[in-house]
Amino acid sequence: MSRGADVMLLLLVALHALLPTIFMDAGAALQEGFYTSNTNCTVDVEATVGSVVQQFISADRGVGAGLIRLHFHDCFVKGCDGSVLIDASPVNPDPEKGSPSNGGLRGLEVIQEAKRQLESACPGTVSCADILAFAARDAANILSSGAINYGVPSGRRDGLTSAASDASQSLPPPFAQLDHLTELFAAKGFTQEELVTLSGAHSIGRAHCASFSQRIHPNVSDTMDAEYGAGLQQQCPPDAGEAVAVDQDQGTPADLDNQYYRNVLAGKVLFNSDWALTSDNTTRQMVADNVGNQAQWAAKFIDAMRKMGALGVLTGDQGEVRSLCNVTNSG
Ligand code: HEM
Ligand SMILES: *[C@@H]1O[C@H](CO)[C@@H](O)[C@H](O)[C@H]1NC(C)=O
Ligand SMILES: *[C@@H]1O[C@H](CO)[C@@H](O)[C@H](O)[C@H]1NC(C)=O
Ligand SMILES: *[C@@H]1O[C@H](CO)[C@@H](O)[C@H](O)[C@H]1NC(C)=O
Ligand SMILES: *[C@@H]1O[C@H](CO)[C@@H](O)[C@H](O)[C@H]1NC(C)=O
Numbered sequence: 001m002s003r004g005a006d007v008m009l010l011l012l013v014a015l016h017a018l019l020p021t022i023f024m025d026a027g028a029a030l031q032e033g034f035y036t037s038n039t040n041c042t043v044d045v046e047a048t049v050g051s052v053v054q055q056f057i058s059a060d061r062g063v064g065a066g067l068i069r070l071h072f073h074d075c076f077v078k079g080c081d082g083s084v085l086i087d088a089s090p091v092n093p094d095p096e097k098g099s100p101s102n103g104g105l106r107g108l109e110v111i112q113e114a115k116r117q118l119e120s121a122c123p124g125t126v127s128c129a130d131i132l133a134f135a136a137r138d139a140a141n142i143l144s145s146g147a148i149n150y151g152v153p154s155g156r157r158d159g160l161t162s163a164a165s166d167a168s169q170s171l172p173p174p175f176a177q178l179d180h181l182t183e184l185f186a187a188k189g190f191t192q193e194e195l196v197t198l199s200g201a202h203s204i205g206r207a208h209c210a211s212f213s214q215r216i217h218p219n220v221s222d223t224m225d226a227e228y229g230a231g232l233q234q235q236c237p238p239d240a241g242e243a244v245a246v247d248q249d250q251g252t253p254a255d256l257d258n259q260y261y262r263n264v265l266a267g268k269v270l271f272n273s274d275w276a277l278t279s280d281n282t283t284r285q286m287v288a289d290n291v292g293n294q295a296q297w298a299a300k301f302i303d304a305m306r307k308m309g310a311l312g313v314l315t316g317d318q319g320e321v322r323s324l325c326n327v328t329n330s331g
Contacts (some may be wrong), residue, residue: 019063030153034130041122045247046134046152048121052114056107061254064139065205066107066254071136072178072201072308073102074089074129076188078313079083081159081319082128084167085111087326092162099167104208104245108326110135115325128325129156133309143204143256147294150302152309157319160328174211174271178279188311190304194284196277197300198308202269203260204253206245210235212270223275225267232270246270261290 057064074084077096081324085108086095111131118126133152140148155243172184185195215221217238220229228250235246247253248270249263263269264277264287278284290297320329 009168020217026171028155028311030155030313030315032151032153033266034154035126038122038125040125041118043118043121044230044313045118045122045126048117049114049131049134049211050138051302052117052144053110053135056110056113057139057142061143062205063107063110064143066105067110067132067135068143068201069205070105070107070111071132072198073167073171074132075106075308075311076177077162078159079131079314080129080156080309081312081314082132082156082322082325083162085128085132086162086328087149088331089327090330092328093164094164096167097162099164099171101171102164103168103211104206107135107139111236111325115322124321124323127156127158127319127321129158129313130154131325135307137305140256142303144298145255147298148256148302148305150306153306155313155315157314158322158325158328159314159319167168170280172273173215174207174273176273176276178276178283179274181245181273181276188308190307192283193286194304194307196283196290197297197304199274199277200260200290200297200301201256202271202274203249203258203263204256205248206253207248208242208245209240210242212236212272213240215270215272223267223272224269228266228268250274258290258294259298261287265291 035041036168053067070084070282071080074082077083084096084102086092086097088095088098097105111128114131114135115128118131133154133156137150137152170184181195182192213236215224215234216229216232220226220233232246236244249259250268252259264274265276269275277287322329
């Protein structure tokens with residue numbers, strides 16, 4: 001062998017040795033079916049999550065809405081790293097959950113149960129961030145009667161920190177105007193079209209009175225349909241307790257579909273942020289396009305959810321795989 005070839009061979013050997021660490025460190029890509037080749041798991045990881053989600057949604061469809069919101073709130077704050085799931089503890093008294101933006105979260109018990117089953121089948125292997133991404137997809141699939149169905153690239157790791165202030169900074173408040181919404185979504189790499197597309201998730205689930213009471217008290221806002229507003233005044237009187245909530249879509253509250261966009265155009269939506277999509281001709285036209293084409297909206301929703309699911313993920317040996325989803329392994 002020539003000297004040149006020798007050196008080349010040495011370089012190749014060195015590079016080969018380095019490659020795993022290069023890939024293990026920052027930025028390894030997520031991949032669909034990440035757990036199918038994991039020899040730790042003898043159960044089908046995604047099917048396990050799917051059956052837990054199905055079981056909880058059968059008892060209460062609202063939980064499905066909660067799971068989709070949880071995934072959004074996880075991903076928009078420090079990436080999809082399960083940080084929204086962390087409970088307050090002596091070492092971390094003010095996690096994301098404590099932010100007003102995270103008021104009314106639900107579906108946490110679904111993640112906990114899926115995690116319990118997976119820890120017993122293959123301990124230390126499936127991240128909480130992945131379980132949440134799978135569960136949100138399964139919920140969207142069930143609540144859309146199969147219209148929204150997509151593969152979830154996985155291999156996320158769980159984050160080590162969670163702070164309420166991060167949530168308050170990144171998550172949009174219900175009173176936001178279009179400029180503010182556009183800015184917050186752009187900060188995560190999303191276009192106005194994607195903002196409009198994802199807002200369609202407000203065709204399911206509920207909202208507590210406090211998040212829209214300024215639009216109905218003392219008088220119904222002129223940005224809201226008067227009759228719809230009068231109905232809300234009855235459901236949410238000024239002295240309504242903190243626990244009172246109403247359906248977001250009063251027609252089909254448990255179906256994930258493009259009905260939301262009809263409601264937006266009719267002024268029959270709860271939040272200023274919903275109405276705000278009509279405050280500009282460009283976004284108003286996008287809303288109108290979604291009214292006209294359910295299949296196209298569903299396709300855009302899938303793309304946007306997959307994009308959201310890849311935000312700021314930890315992979316390889318970053319972060320950890322938690323044993324309990326509500327606490328980091330160090331407590
Ligand atoms: C565009 C800005 C957004 C704002 C200002 C906003 C705000 C809110 C608020 C205030 C609630 C009520 C929570 C409660 O009172 O329990 C809510 C519920 C919900 N949001 Fe959003 N949201 C936005 C975007 C999104 C996105 C992008 C998604 C998902 C793709 C989403 C999914 C949901 C779902 C499914 C619910 C119902 C949750 C349940 O029933 O438990 N939202 N949102
Ligand atoms: C985490 O969840 C478990 C099970 O529900 C609970 O017993 C525990 O107290 C929680 N941890 C914290 C820090 O809240
Ligand atoms: C297999 O499980 C062990 C814990 O039992 C964990 O430390 C290890 O990282 C897992 N391996 C993979 C490839 O997930
Ligand atoms: C609310 O409406 C009433 C009568 O319709 C009117 O007298 C009052 O000024 C309104 N209040 C506000 C804050 O606009
Ligand atoms: C928005 O559309 C309305 C009619 O729907 C039109 O009168 C107005 O000029 C448009 N505004 C802009 C900035 O294009």
